[in-house]
Amino acid sequence: xxxxxxxxxxxxxxxxxxxxxxxxxxxxxxxxxxxxxxxxxxxxxxxxxxxxxxxxxxxxxxxxxxxxxxxxxxxxxxxxxxxxxxxxxxxxxxxxxxxxx
Amino acid sequence: xxxxxxxxxxxxxxxxxxxxxxxxxxxxxxxxxxxxxxxxxxxxxxxxxxxxxxxxxxxxxxxxxxxxxxxxxxxxxxxxxxxxxxxxxxxxxxxxxxxxxxxxxxxxxxxxxxxxxxxxxxxxxxxxxxxxxxxxxxxxxxxxxxxxxxxxxxxxxxxxxxxxxxxxxxxxxxxxxxxxxxxxxxxxxxxxxxxxxxxxxxxxxxxxxxxxxxxxxxxxxxxxxxxxxxxxxxxxxxxxxxxxxxxxxxxxxxxxxxxxxxxxxxxxxxxxxxxxxxxxxxxxxxxxxxxxxxxxxxxxxxxxxxxxxxxxxxxxxxxxxxxxxxxxxxxxxxxxxxxxxxxxxxxxxxxxxxxxxxxxxxxxxxxxxxxxxxxxxxxxxxxxxxxxxxxxxxxxxxxxxxxxxxxxxxxxxxxxxxxxxxxxxxxxxxxxxxxxx
Numbered sequence: 001x002x003x004x005x006x007x008x009x010x011x012x013x014x015x016x017x018x019x020x021x022x023x024x025x026x027x028x029x030x031x032x033x034x035x036x037x038x039x040x041x042x043x044x045x046x047x048x049x050x051x052x053x054x055x056x057x058x059x060x061x062x063x064x065x066x067x068x069x070x071x072x073x074x075x076x077x078x079x080x081x082x083x084x085x086x087x088x089x090x091x092x093x094x095x096x097x098x099x100x101x
Numbered sequence: 102x103x104x105x106x107x108x109x110x111x112x113x114x115x116x117x118x119x120x121x122x123x124x125x126x127x128x129x130x131x132x133x134x135x136x137x138x139x140x141x142x143x144x145x146x147x148x149x150x151x152x153x154x155x156x157x158x159x160x161x162x163x164x165x166x167x168x169x170x171x172x173x174x175x176x177x178x179x180x181x182x183x184x185x186x187x188x189x190x191x192x193x194x195x196x197x198x199x200x201x202x203x204x205x206x207x208x209x210x211x212x213x214x215x216x217x218x219x220x221x222x223x224x225x226x227x228x229x230x231x232x233x234x235x236x237x238x239x240x241x242x243x244x245x246x247x248x249x250x251x252x253x254x255x256x257x258x259x260x261x262x263x264x265x266x267x268x269x270x271x272x273x274x275x276x277x278x279x280x281x282x283x284x285x286x287x288x289x290x291x292x293x294x295x296x297x298x299x300x301x302x303x304x305x306x307x308x309x310x311x312x313x314x315x316x317x318x319x320x321x322x323x324x325x326x327x328x329x330x331x332x333x334x335x336x337x338x339x340x341x342x343x344x345x346x347x348x349x350x351x352x353x354x355x356x357x358x359x360x361x362x363x364x365x366x367x368x369x370x371x372x373x374x375x376x377x378x379x380x381x382x383x384x385x386x387x388x389x390x391x392x393x394x395x396x397x398x399x400x401x402x403x404x405x406x407x408x409x410x411x412x413x414x415x416x417x418x419x420x421x422x423x424x425x426x427x428x429x430x431x432x433x434x435x436x437x438x439x440x441x442x443x444x445x446x447x448x449x450x451x452x453x454x455x456x457x458x459x460x461x462x463x464x465x466x467x468x469x470x471x472x473x474x475x476x477x478x479x480x481x482x483x484x485x486x487x488x489x490x491x492x493x494x495x496x497x498x499x500x501x502x503x504x505x506x507x508x509x510x511x512x513x514x515x516x517x518x519x520x521x522x523x524x525x526x527x528x529x530x531x532x533x534x535x536x537x538x
Contacts, residue, residue: 013163013317014329065348068314070321075116078104078124097317098348099162099331 004028005036005088009045015067015096020051029086038069039082041092057094066098109133115322119312120359127322134311134319138171139179142307149264151182155305156217156262158253159187159208161201164268166208166327167316168308172266173212186260187212190252191220192245193228194332201328208326219256221248225401229334232404242338244400251388251397257302266305272313272347274306275358278365279343290368301389312358 009025016023027049034040039061046054057064062082069076070093071084086092107114107126114124118133125133142148149155157172159165169187176183189205191198202218209216222228225248232241257265281289308316320327335341350357382388383395385402394402 012321012329014331065352068317073115073127074104074113075318077117078114093321095317095321096329097163097313099329 004031005086005090007086007089008091009049010091010093012093013068013096014099015057015094018052018057019049025049036086037082038071038076038084038086038092041086042082063094064098066096068095068097069093070095116318119314119355122355130315131319131322134315135171135175137310138307139175141310142175142305145305145307147303149181149183149305152184153263154184154186154261155264155266156186156188156253156257156260156302157214158265158267159189159205159216160198161189161203161205161208161328162268163320163327163329164270164273164308164313164316166204166268166325167320168266168268169208169212169214170323170325171307173214185214186262187214187216188253188256188260188262188265189216189218190249190256191218191222192249193221193230194245194334195230197330197332200330204326204328217256217260219252221252224248224252224255225397227401227404240337240339241334242340244404245334247396247400251395254301254388262302264305265302266307268308269306270308270311270313270316271358271362272344274309274365275361276340276343276347278361278368279347280340281365283343284339290365309362310359 006026006028009027011019011023011025019025029036029041029044042058042061042063046058050057055064057067059065063069069081071079072091073093076084104113104115105124106112107129108123109129110126112126112128115127116125116130117123118125118130155172157165157169159169169185172183172185175181176185187205187209189202191202206216208214220228227244227248229241229245229248232244253265278290280286319325347358347361381390383390383398384393385398386395388395388397390396390398392399
């Protein structure tokens with residue numbers, strides 16, 4: 001649909017353990033007819049980046065409750081959550097809050 | 102879609118606050134969070150005064166790291182005049198605690214604050230990982246918590262601290278309330294979540310109203326590093342159940358977390374009658390104890406003797422106190438842990454250790470049955486807070502308290518009403534003689 005988009009995805013707060021311990025992923029998303037909203041992005045992450053235990057990252061089509069999502073340092077709840085359409089150079093940060101403090 | 106404007110200033114917002122669901126920008130959020138924590142600190146009943154020493158219980162995890170930073174910042178910006186130090190406990194859990202302690206040392210250096218570290222192995226002779234065989238299949242979270250609190254107490258006293266501040270957040274408090282309900286731990290539900298009846302070093306929980314999500318975001322926006330590994334024994338902890346329930350509920354009803362914590366505080370009705378005996382000192386180590394020995398010494402005695410099941414069972418206190426006992430009664434709890442021994446009740450008896458002494462009918466009933474019966478029935482019966490139990494015991498516990506249960510409850514008035522009803526029912530007297538209380 002549009003030119004390929006480059007993004008940085010970050011996983012913190014323990015979520016990185018599901019991604020081989022890698023906290024920062026620089027990614028070029030492939031062109032596809034469906035728009036790149038967060039819903040499709042999560043599916044893509046599950047297939048391509050997630051290394052183990054998908055149930056600890058996702059629940060249904062969304063992230064597991066307790067995982068915060070920040071798009072360009074803003075809470076995704078402000079941006080439309082799963083319906084937000086990714087723009088080029090958007091950074092998405094996933095922080096897990098599911099551990100002791 | 103650009104984010105909405107902040108509620109307090111013209112900047113674009115960065116998050117929705119958990120309780121009010123209002124949009125806030127990063128700067129206004131940080132400021133609001135800090136002033137709310139200060140408010141919680143001041144609303145703690147008796148709050149710390151200038152010159153007081155506060156030991157900040159820290160693990161290197163997100164809550165205690167944020168707490169330490171907040172206290173240092175507030176101390177400086179609002180001139181609170183507190184003397185602060187970090188207190189870390191090493192339970193001896195490999196791969197989890199040692200990593201967190203490394204982060205903790207970094208926090209201590211960065212703030213900077215002095216760091217006092219105590220370890221289970223030094224204090225009690227047992228690192229948590231070594232407990233495996235000695236536990237006999239019981240959950241080690243029991244032992245971990247009891248020892249850790251004891252370790253914090255002792256260290257705080259030796260440090261000369263006036264307060265121990267912990268990083269419990271609103272989600273923790275809500276999970277605890279739910280957990281106590283799920284386990285039937287009425288003794289704990291009676292006590293205010295904020296306080297303990299024992300005259301230990303008083304606790305401060307400045308983050309008790311703070312949502313876990315906001316704590317994580319605070320740490321993120323301030324760039325505070327923390328350890329985020331999960332204890333490898335955590336999957337066995339019962340707390341996982343209320344935690345999962347609450348997380349799912351929060352997704353559809355965010356207010357539930359704060360509401361649950363609020364309910365728990367309002368439920369605190371004060372100690373049950375007969376349990377009001379002032380706690381004394383442990384016969385072995387001098388720590389605060391509600392029995393002859395403190396919980397840690399009871400556990401230790403049994404661990405050292407190699408018979409841990411007894412410590413957590415009805416005969417345990419007798420073994421540990423050499424001839425005392427009898428107070429603790431039936432050796433089982435309402436939980437679901439398997440027991441390998443023959444004839445011993447399965448269950449999670451940790452709450453047995455902490456229930457107050459005194460005439461609580463379920464426990465007496467347990468004793469009467471010689472511990473072999475299944476007292477789940479008693480515990481499940483809604484006896485009502487105080488009135489029904491008193492009435493039961495006066496009448497020798499044999500009658501059905503149905504009349505009492507039908508009466509409206511309430512702390513003292515129900516008891517009076519019960520006595521009136523009893524008296525009328527027997528047709529003995531038509532009016533109640535004057536009572537002395």
